[in-house]
Amino acid sequence: MSESASPVYARLRAQILDLERMPGSRLTERGLEGDLGASRTPLRAALMRLEAEGLVAREGRAWQVAPIDLGEIARLSELRDALETAAVRLSAQRADPAAVESLSRRLTGFDRALDTEGAVRAGARFHVELAALSGNHFFADAVDAAMTRLARARWLVAQDAGAWEEHHDIVALVASHDAEGAAELLHRHVVATHDRLLDAIDADARSLRARGLAIVR
Numbered sequence: 001m002s003e004s005a006s007p008v009y010a011r012l013r014a015q016i017l018d019l020e021r022m023p024g025s026r027l028t029e030r031g032l033e034g035d036l037g038a039s040r041t042p043l044r045a046a047l048m049r050l051e052a053e054g055l056v057a058r059e060g061r062a063w064q065v066a067p068i069d070l071g072e073i074a075r076l077s078e079l080r081d082a083l084e085t086a087a088v089r090l091s092a093q094r095a096d097p098a099a100v101e102s103l104s105r106r107l108t109g110f111d112r113a114l115d116t117e118g119a120v121r122a123g124a125r126f127h128v129e130l131a132a133l134s135g136n137h138f139f140a141d142a143v144d145a146a147m148t149r150l151a152r153a154r155w156l157v158a159q160d161a162g163a164w165e166e167h168h169d170i171v172a173l174v175a176s177h178d179a180e181g182a183a184e185l186l187h188r189h190v191v192a193t194h195d196r197l198l199d200a201i202d203a204d205a206r207s208l209r210a211r212g213l214a215i216v217r
Contacts, residue, residue: 008038009046016055016065017151027056027063054149068153070201076146077194083142084127084190085183088170090134092179103129104171107164120154126167133174153197163193 012032015021032043047063050056057066091100107126124147132140147154166189173182 006042006046008036008042009049011036012046013050013053013055016050017148019152021065023065023152024067025065026059027065029063053145068201070198073150073153073194073197076150077190080127080143080146081187081190083139083146084131085187087131087134087136087139087143088174088182088186089179090136090139091130092174092177092182094135095133095174097175099133100171100175103133104168104175107167107171120151123154123163123167124148124151130170130174153201163189163196166192 012021021027027047029040029043029047032038032047033040036043038046047056051058051063054072055066056063103126124144127147128140128144131143134140166185170182170185170189173185
């Protein structure tokens, strides 16, 4: 997220990503003005920016928090697979050893020390920082955008210990300059995470809908 983001945009975006405002819930400008203490002009600018990110959608004259779309999740997983495997090959070839070691140290204990919100954010940051090791910021920016659109759904599998172990293994392969090994493990990691997410949604579909979580298949 840009450091120049408006406070209104930043606060509303955080509420959506943290599921404080549930997917499918209705938003009105008047209601948001009161909730956020915002005037209409910055609020509309924030809503349009969030619409471009796929986090809100127009609903007639009002807005809604975008439902979780399983088709979009599948397409984003395909995008992540292509982007991140290409980036990690470059990371294994180019990355500064000190930067790789720093990322490895920060992974230690994440799966045990973080709550769900912290795990979602840390998992997303890991993938962005891993792509950034390639030295090409376009990879990192694209991964960041994809992880933002997936953030709400990823709450359902945030505490998967196996995923965190895979993060460690991927970094170890990057540190040893094994580009193909890192790309293959990252490919399996993205596919497995997608499969776990779909399994979680299928298993809990009724209870998720009872909580007001709008899901589009």
